[in-house]
Amino acid sequence: MNTERALRALTNMLAEGHLAGFGQLPDLVARHAGEAGMTDARIYLTDLREQILREVTGRGLDAAEGGRLNRRAMRRELMTEEEVRAQLRLHGVDDLSDISRAYLEPNGMISIIRRGGGETDEPARPEIL
Template identity: 40%
Template sequence: MSGLFELELPWWELVLRGAAVYVAMLVLVRLSGKRTVGEFTPFDLVLVVLLGESVGGALIGEDMSLPGGLIVAAVLIGLNWLVGFLSARLPLLDRIVEGQPVLVARDGEVFRDVLRRESISMAEFEAGMRAAGCPGVDEIQVAVLEPNGHISVIRRGSR
C-alpha cells in the first residue's frame, strides 16, 4: 500500500511537467484556430481524446502514484485559474489567449478567403446564419467569427 503514496519522481519535476504541457497545449490549441474551441464535430472530439492520451505520459512520466497524479492535476487547475485571472486583468494576455473576433461578412458579402483562413466551411457559416435567424447572405449587415468559434450575425435593419 505504501507504493501507492510514494512519488517515483521528485514533486518539482511533476510541477514542471504539468506547467510545460499546459503551456504547450494552450499554444497549440490557440494556433489551431477558433474552430477548435467552438462547437465540436466528431473529428474534433476524437482529436481532444487523442490529445489527452498523447500528453498523459509527458505529464506524469514514470510516476503512476496517487500523489503524483494529484500534484499534476493541482498544477493544471492552478495554471488554468491563473491564466483566467490574468486574462481578465491584462487585455494583451486576453487577446493572446482568447483571440479576437474576425469579420467574415459585411453588407451581404461573405469574405470566403477569411473563412478559408479560419478553417470555416461555407456550410458552417450558413449554419451560423440560420442560428441567427438570417434567411440569406443578402440580409447580413455584419457577420463575425467570435473568439469562441461561434458566428454572430447582425441582420440589416436590426438596430
C-alpha cells in the first residue's frame, strides 16, 4: 500500500466525515479506503463495557421481512408490535404481506421496501385538524 495515497485518503475521509451522519459513515469509509487501495473496509462499534460488538452497516435493523415481524430486532430497540404497526400505517401499509422488507432506522422511524421491488417511501404526514 502506498503510504502517501493512504494518508491522502485518510485526510480526505476525516475532512468529509465530520459533516456526515452516523448512517453515512460506512459508505464514506468504504469510498476513501478504496482510494487508498484497501478493499472491504468495515466499521465496528462496541459498548463502553466492551461486551457487545456490532458492525455499522448504515442500515437499520430488519423490522420485518416477507410479511413477518422481526421480534428480536423489536426487543433490541424496545419497540412493541403496536408501535411498529403504527409506523407502517404512516407509510400506508395495513398488511405486512404488502412489504418485502422494513428497517428500524437509528432515528426511531421505519423505512420500507414494498413487495415487488417498489422503492421506499416517505411516511405520510398526519393531518392535524
